[in-house]
Amino acid sequence: MSCLKEVPTLRGDNDTEWRKKVELTFVCADLDWVLDEPQPVRPTEPVRETTDDDAAWDKKRGDYAPLEMSYIIDNQKWVNANKKCMAFIKNTIESIIVGSIAECTSAAELLTKIKSQFTGSSKIYATQVLKQLVTEQYTGGGIKEHILRMSNMTAKLKPMDEDLKIKPKLLVHLVMASLPKEFETFVMNYNMSPETWDIEKTIVMCVQEGDRLKASHGGTLNYVKDHKKKNYNQNNKSSPSKPQGKAPHQHQRQQ
Incomplete structure (x- = not known):
């Protein structure tokens, strides 16, 4: 749960940091495997050939039964893990960004699309930071x-x-x-x-x-x-670039 609190909201300029925190959270929650494993594929159901007698057909169905059961268990496990990861990812992204990403069927696909979408913006942000730093x-x-x-x-x-x-x-x-x-x-x-x-x-x-x-x-x-300073004279009374004014006005000020 502590990892969940440390995941920042994805804004677009923090894609790399966000991704690292998300992946760490999935590891801590023992859900990271779903990012590497595709959804299980249902095994092909047996077909009774015209040459199959009852014994041969029963054997085919008997061989298929454990494969089907294994698929049902593994697929349900994958679906549950993928659902949790998808929900977590979407809830750590700003709503305006979520709406701009095409629908995905897996967490791995969603992360790939997010990375592709924000690679360019991250480069632009990095350029802006570097420019600000050197200037x-x-x-x-x-x-x-x-x-x-x-x-x-x-x-x-x-x-x-x-x-x-x-x-x-x-x-x-x-x-x-x-x-x-x-x-x-x-x-x-x-x-x-x-x-x-x-x-x-x-x-x-x-x-x-x-x-x-x-x-x-x-x-x-x-x-x-x-390093640009205004060019005032030593007495700091007037600027050389500014007219000194007419003599009568100066006389009035003296009075």
């Missing part, structure tokens, strides 16, 4: 939360495909690349150092560097996305 930029706020958000992105990729797993060293480099130019010296020192950090140490060191930068700027520091 992520820290623009202020909690730097720890920023790094954890990037770490969570990599965790989303692993269940989709083991080949998409982002290694810790690469994640650290992606984090460094996401930092603004105020961290330029900090990043340079890391790249020149022979030491490599895991994500936990990266968080600690980045938080310390962020605190140091704030202290050096009087306790506050604003990071601007894409």
